[in-house]
Amino acid sequence: MIENKVGRLIPEEVNGRKLIPFKGAFDHISDGEIKRRIPPPAKQKEKKLLKSIREAIEKCGIKDGAHISFHHHLRDGDYVVNMVMEEIANMGIKDIVLFPTALFPVHQPLVELIEKGVIRRIEGSMNGPVGYACSTGKIKDTCVLRSHGGRVRAVKAGEIKIDCAFIAASAADQYGNATGTFGKSRFGPLGFSLVDSEFADKVVVITDNLVDYPCHPSTIKSTYVDYVVEVDSIGDPEKIVSGTTRITRSPTRLQIAKYAVQFLDEVGVIRDGFSFQTGAGGISLAATKFIGDILKERNIRADFVLGGVTGLIVDLLKEGYVKVLLDGQLFDEAACDSLLNDPNHIEVSVEESYDIHSKGCIANYLDVAFLGATEVDLDFNVNVNTHSDGLLLHGIGGHQDAAAGAGITMITIPSYRNRLPVLREKVTTVTTPGETIDVIVTELGIAINPRREDLIEKTKGSKLPIMKIEELYSKLMKITGKPEEPELGERIIAIIDYRDGTTIDVVREVRE
């Protein structure tokens, strides 16, 4: 075990892969090459349309130990991961390494396949029951979590080889051009799968809406697709685009959003041409609303919003208070309509948004990112993966990527949840290093990272409750008291990779 830059002990190797301990947010320089196999020449009008998922599994030559990838654009409404994995199980194939961008509660049936030995490892975000199964030691190998940008980097760098990518699409043509922007199961952008389509040995598009060639718009190009399978339904529209994203009504959370926006305004960031990233959480939405109010009041315009797009942001676009929306994933029907119809609502790939090993991803041009946390600590390190009981229940998302890129990275969180303090001496798991976190905003107070002397200087004399993080911690301890430490086993059930391919922390088994 080697101690890394954030003080965590990292094993030398997991699953046969040598680990590189985290060195600092911009300090690991990879000098590798991006490689992918050249496919053989395709013939005129080569037939790609297959009769069933089973036929696709057969034609792709999926064998024991194969690496299989999926995207999570269908979120908790997804049918495709379960359909494909059940078929793989039925065919008696074992030891699959699953490489999804994320899994959701709907993927509960995978737990049985894990127990049966069909799945030996997951490299990807596990939200909910699969994460619980991982935490409690059910998965054979050590799982690997990466940020959205880190996953793209890992694929390009050949750190993970995808044998077969299954790509759910709400519309596709017989040659594989595919989109998520229209059709009964529409879900918006399909950018999470772009890198998979380019680098996987075999690529299968699965759709419930086969359209005439050429399907357009299309994110996935026929140039990269081997096979197309039509199924009855790829997901439950009610759960794909939930339409339930609402601004928080909690006075505490509204207060946090108000503090955050007031802070940004006091440091002079909210001006004509600024940019921000926000998500679909209640506090983020409230902050977006308050920023919108300022834009309207002063009649100024943001250059771009990087989303996580909701109807709230779409309204700002429509009203002319945002020049363009750069959309990696969306959360409601209004955002779906907008992406399809408004040329200023632009789909972007994860590579464009978040890839550290690029010549500048969109995150690098953000003035502000609003991010959440399950815990933060006195070093400003952030945990978004585990709860304070140690259970691994959430993915990284773009957290590390946005934090490293944005001019001001702001964590907006209540100081405690269910009487448990969110601010800790040390976070249970380090997801995002404190050096990339600038401000922590809670209802109890605001803490600025001492590295950001500029922000400390600019807010001298502010009426906001700005204080040192240690002071905020003391204040919080008086309310919640010192929390209990989680009961963890010795076994490392997962590692948390940083976006540059180094390892920032490990997650240990939770004793049930």
Added chain:
Amino acid sequence: MIENKVGRLIPEEVNGRKLIPFKGAFDHISDGEIKRRIPPPAKQKEKKLLKSIREAIEKCGIKDGAHISFHHHLRDGDYVVNMVMEEIANMGIKDIVLFPTALFPVHQPLVELIEKGVIRRIEGSMNGPVGYACSTGKIKDTCVLRSHGGRVRAVKAGEIKIDCAFIAASAADQYGNATGTFGKSRFGPLGFSLVDSEFADKVVVITDNLVDYPCHPSTIKSTYVDYVVEVDSIGDPEKIVSGTTRITRSPTRLQIAKYAVQFLDEVGVIRDGFSFQTGAGGISLAATKFIGDILKERNIRADFVLGGVTGLIVDLLKEGYVKVLLDGQLFDEAACDSLLNDPNHIEVSVEESYDIHSKGCIANYLDVAFLGATEVDLDFNVNVNTHSDGLLLHGIGGHQDAAAGAGITMITIPSYRNRLPVLREKVTTVTTPGETIDVIVTELGIAINPRREDLIEKTKGSKLPIMKIEELYSKLMKITGKPEEPELGERIIAIIDYRDGTTIDVVREVRE
């Protein structure tokens, strides 16, 4: 020297590269890997905007022998190639390998740089004076010609390493997102440079229209751009988009277009949902008009047109007789307006259109391609590069790619030009192998490739002047007489690569 599949003698090596003789249109299976260097991590808002082309050349570390690439979307109106190359010459850098997608008469000043030793080799199409300089032995190394698709493949396969790509853009932002769709020097798609941006070590965007971030639409992404330079003008708008593309008025050429379209109609290809590729030549435009007339008369719709887009095709799109236009390059103002404003007019990259080493490029889904020729021969081989006097005056364009992909590849040409027969016993240079050519249409008669028994069968009893190619040849010889052979030297001044990376022919020096 080794004889290849079309009977041409190919040297074992040129410029230190081992050549693979052409084996047949689909018979060379490359098993290589696609590689590119992983760039180091970019920092927040890293500065990319430079003051001058000279500063870009310095920052990119361009040295003697460097490989430099350009696109030809500005055609005969381009200022950028000359500007950059003059600056390189002024800085005393020598032995540059120039890797443009194509050069035009406007690039005449390069001839002086060739003579001075600034340029040692050109790998790319040379239309006009630079081709003449090459033909007459002025270029030090052996030049290499590739098709559009073949160029993309060569870059991806690492057959040519681009040290620096200079990308002219009619609009770009300070981080390098770039487009050709708007601005005073607009030229439409920018897809020729996409592969260069992805694979070049250094990428410089040169624009005369710096816009606020993010520039959109954008073909070239900031993720791949190192530097941006603003200049007064990237080209002469009058010559970039000429607006002079007109249907031929020559009765001979109109007759050829009529025969071609009637042939297609008799074999049942012009039906609802069909697709075709056409260019900006007079016969192609006439054929497009006649196809349009049929679509209107029968009230049917083509699924797509792959262009080479002109106003004529845009009109068909607007009137609903074509579902979508897939546009790799365009030729007039009407096409420019349409690309910018009509969501059914879609920009496509060369990789999507023409790459043989893909899982199916757009060319493979074409029902019909109309192509030209400087010569065709009794084996149906086509020459588009040299004239019958041996002078290398034209590039390959997408000729090989469209011919290999399309269901019916039709060469529409007058049987003779300036009293010189276009149909020959053997073409001076083989650009495109006869096995991928299906029908030759001249005003004297139509010849079907004997391989296409289906087409011969379907046109039995046709009133069209269909005859064996030997018969067509005899008929022509009675008019023109046997042509003289060109006077060629021994030296190989260029090789013609096939789209799969094998070599299909060589071009020899012409004695002045």
